[in-house]
Amino acid sequence: MSFLRLLSRNRLALAGLIVMSVVVLLAALTPLLPLPDPDVTNTAERFKKPFSEGALLGTDHLGRDLASRLMWGTRLSLAVGFAAAVAAATIGAAIGVIAGFYGGRVDNVIMRGVDMLMGFPYILLALAIVAALGPGLMNALIAVAAVNIPFFARNIRGVTVGIAHKEFVDAARLCGMSNARIIITEVVPNVIPVIVIAMSTTVGWMILETAGLSFLGLGSQPPQADLGSMLGEARSALITNPHSSVVPGAMILVIVMAINLLGDGVRDALDPRLKSGALSRPMPTTMVRRTDPVPQPEGDGILSLRDLQTQFHVKDRIYKAVGRVDLSVRPGEFLGIIGESGSGKSVTALSIMGLVASPPGVITGGAVHYKGEDLIGAPYATLRRLRGDRVAYIFQDPQATLHPLYTVGAQLIEAIQSHHRTSTSEARARAIELLKSVRIPNAEARVDNYPHEMSGGMRQRVGIAVALANDPEVIIADEPTTALDVTVQAQILALLGDLRRERGLAIIFITHDFGVVAQLCDRVAVMYAGRIVEEGPTDAILNAPAHPYTARLMACVPELGQGRRQLAAIPGLPPVVDKLPAGCAFADRCPKAASACRSGDIALGALGPARKIRCIDPEIPVQEATA
């Protein structure tokens, strides 16, 4: 059902679907319709004009009824086209699955053969096959199917290679399944959507190709009508009696266009990347719908978040990903945000510059002040000026930031030139300097590398170089070192530390690693279920966590140097943010939960002069926090 809904969101595809349904229905009903025999010649009645008595679309050069021939011809063309598509898809997919699954020499031999077939011009190959087999509709079908097999084989092979290397295939092997069984039960069910996509985008062309062969007289033989042969036979009367060519020609046009529009729609609807609603075009900045009064700037932070609320509106559900978050950084300050996945760290970070995808994201309240100016609801031009220039992002996955088809140098130069008017040679010199500053060895040569030519650690450092390109005042780093090895991580943390000292850079550093927070951040905020539950100076919190969640989270993280031990796990899972309980979100997992914890909202209150906590029963007494 959802597939049809997705498909119908694409107007053109819907139109294609409707047209094709009508055509197919008519073709299916042709034998039942009161049509004259399509093959009976009546030379006295030749070339009757359309809309004349007894012949709705006129007659052809032998006086045969064109309407009837069109219906029967369409029926045949569709049938042959579909049959060729099914044959090509089945054989091509089988070849592709086998080559992709077994790999190595099998793959090599098969794919060389396929490449050889693909080396021939397409239609020439089809002609050669028909020439060898002799004319006839069946042979045309074989030829069209054969020339399309390589296309399927290649596509399906690519997908199969991906699946054959998936861990579940290894798991199936270890469960004692034979290769044949693995192919049938593990691989094929996962490639079927791709086969359907490939078929739906090519069946139109196959109909056209069959028509082409018939047009040349190599397909359907007289008197049998298909669209191509009708066109071919009408060729000599093109000038004198154009209607006999226009009728089949128009039908071919309609069918091929409708099928291709429909095929594109099917592809888009089946493509998993687009399933999440991404088919609707995202807005350039996050949608803002604030009803409460906008908070005023406060304090001396260069960037401060006040009461920020970001939600995702998906169908009838509201996910409160960020629920009234207050945060602020001063120049030269490092603020850590720590929390488990889904706690709202990334959405908080993306909300700052309006980078949360809308739909479904909506900022429903609060403000983000950059030097006193509210960025929430700021015009796109303002945000674009600041993005990457004054406020830069570093993401966990450098692949998502770097374009695979441009060299890292080109991307750095573009980052610089989009905010500053500099000559390309100057920008290039600056790019090399930046790469050196993130300790890329041999930067003069590496600047011309493509992202895939670098290791993951190096790509991540390039991502950091891009962030540094315009000397930003604030960097928002979302787990920038989580995917890196510890030795590389140590270098990058050191680099960020240098930048703070040298340039007074402020950083909001998102992580789930207490060790990183301890070594890098002045202050830390702990998030749980979209809200800050504890905030304060890093040392104070790590030495004496006040919120039960912070304490338990720290206890379940093993730390180097403590030897072999049992870990204190937190039972259960965090709540889903579309169904937040009343009161404390941690209550279900908290050993100290009391009825007061669940009755009403618990505010983020002060704990001593520097700390804040959202709990009615902190782990440490207030005096201790003051001390």
Next chain:
Amino acid sequence: MSAALKLTDLSKTFPVGKRLFGAPKAGVKAVQPLSLTVEKGETLGIVGESGCGKSTLARMLVGLLPPTTGQIEIDGAPLDNADPATFGQKIQYVFQDPISSLNPRKTIRQIMESPLRYLHGMDAKARTARIAEIFAAVNLREEFLDRYPHEFSGGQAQRIGIARALAAEARILILDEPVSALDVSVQAQVLNLLADLKKKFGLTYIFISHDLAVVEAVSDRVAVLYFGSVVEVGPADQVFAAPRHPYTKLLADSAPVVGRPLAVPEAKETELPDPLNPPQGCAFRARCPRATEVCGVAMPPLETHDDRVASACFYPY
């Protein structure tokens, strides 16, 4: 104690620049000949940075990759060149990415039934009973059986992966980064579950991870891998607390630890050695603060220093 698993000179060389027929142009030595013994009931941790050969080693141990040289003995019986199904009854694998180790188009029941059916030839009734038993052991509810993998959180999916490995009734489990994809609170749940199962079923673990703290917390012994070779092996509480090999020391110093100031153990940018063009002598030489000319001449052998720790370095700490 007796050896559950004994590796002798196990190595893997991947051919590169393959030709259609004939020998490949070159080879990458992903795992250099290595020998290790894992005692029954022991947890051997294996640490090392990305690309050092951890997963290649693991895949050889379960028969997913044929070794280039050497042999694997399980309970004293050699097991080379057998197919994964033979391995599967003796040694099983728990994957890093819990979701992608489950076929998205199969129900959990179908996934759980495979090892029972194809490794042990159980009939439907026996399978149902056995699945119930295993699910109880890993704290999963039986109503999950008719759902599909995408309906589960990472922690639950990893429990399912562990349940599948248990169903094969292997006594040795290779845990390849089993908790790195999980959140810390869930990570602790899964690690504790693994500890319980080990006690209950008398299992032997090989626990692979890049997270030194996790490895230290769960292992009896730890082997440190660098560029396809074991550079240090010893008791978990000693290897990181008092590293002998300079690489182990670099790892231990690089790990961020609460209460220790940020240190830059390596001043200059250094890359892993090029596998296509491996360095002469000690592979760690370019990064090593203690290196001398001697290190460039020969590979340092893995030598036992006291009876507990062995390291492969001419000038150990």
